[in-house]
Amino acid sequence: MPELPEVETIRRQLEPLLREKLLLGAPLKALLPQRLFSLKRYGKVLFMEFETFYLKIHLRLTGNLVIKKLPEKERHLLAIFRFEDQRLFLYDIRKFSEVVLLDKKKFEKQVSALGKDALAISLDDFRQIIYSARRAIKTLLLDQRKIAGLGNIYVDEILFRAEIHPLKQANTLAEEEVEKLYQVMKKTLKRAIELRGSSVRDYVDAFGEKGLFQKEHLVYGKRGKPCVKCGTELSYIKVAQRGTTFCPRCQKI
Ligand SMILES: [Zn+2]
Structure with a gap:
């Protein structure tokens, strides 16, 4: 299960996506395109800050976030986020990963619930x-x-x-x-x-x-x-x- 070092590794590796626009990705359809402003991590949880919302990604037991240039069809794919230049794939064999859309207030509430x-x-x-x-x-x-x-x-x-x-x-x-x-x-x-x-x-x-x-x-x-x-x-x-x-x-x- 991804713990702090694994999620921090992923957060750092996703930095090339900063300032790129997210073009496609359920459940955000009506809100896109939007630019990615920051990548935050609290404990084991990753928060992506966009222009008007936050995306919380919690990989739980078996989630993997992988960045790729080319689209692929693979097993255990849970979500795809298409940015201008690259794509972010969320795979999860057991499907426990959590992707939640949050406004600023809910984001702050989630963070304050963590130690x-x-x-x-x-x-x-x-x-x-x-x-x-x-x-x-x-x-x-x-x-x-x-x-x-x-x-x-x-x-x-x-x-x-x-x-x-x-x-x-x-x-x-x-x-x-x-x-x-x-x-x-x-x-x-x-x-x-x-x-x-x-x-x-x-x-x-x-x-x-x-x-x-x-x-x-x-x-x-x-x-x-x-x-x-x-x-x-x-x-x-x-x-x-x-x-x-x-x-x-x-x-x-
Ligand atoms: Zn000993």
Whole structure:
């Protein structure tokens, strides 16, 4: 599922579309043509700002946005957006992706319903969110209304790198642990963006290429394998109904 690094990769790759006019694309027919003014990302959600409206694109589990010059007929195509020079294709094998037309007011409402973006959040805000939550740190980090952008892959990778047990109650973390978690979160997300995200199942970037960060995964999808730090067999549990891999020795509760 595309998380912050994957959606940010796509957002950056779509920048050549800026200032181009969108000519065709359901459900916008009556409103077109309109120029694309900005590409924003909050958490895992992409917002395209046009002259009089916003388009929200949420790729959910298996959505892929791919930019191409030529029209094609392919399977799992959910939508086509035709700009002056290029076309943007939305593919989704499971069809859970969301494309919603929003006016400015609704756009602002949607953004304010999301928590602070994981890449943009300040240490002070992060600390405040952690210390006001009496629940497992993993559950908190997955909550898009608190901190937006992290999903199962990056939460497991970040908690392992910060050496924090996924079930540890958030407000019991030591001050140094919170700071380490914050630094590790930023570093891991930036590295994943550099490598254009993680391709574990269907994800490809906006040029149809696989990301490379999965090669640097240390725990996600590695249950039963030895920990890269201490050699202990990695454990697997469910946290908030999500499969969770961690090292029982490096990540003490
Ligand atoms: Zn270990």
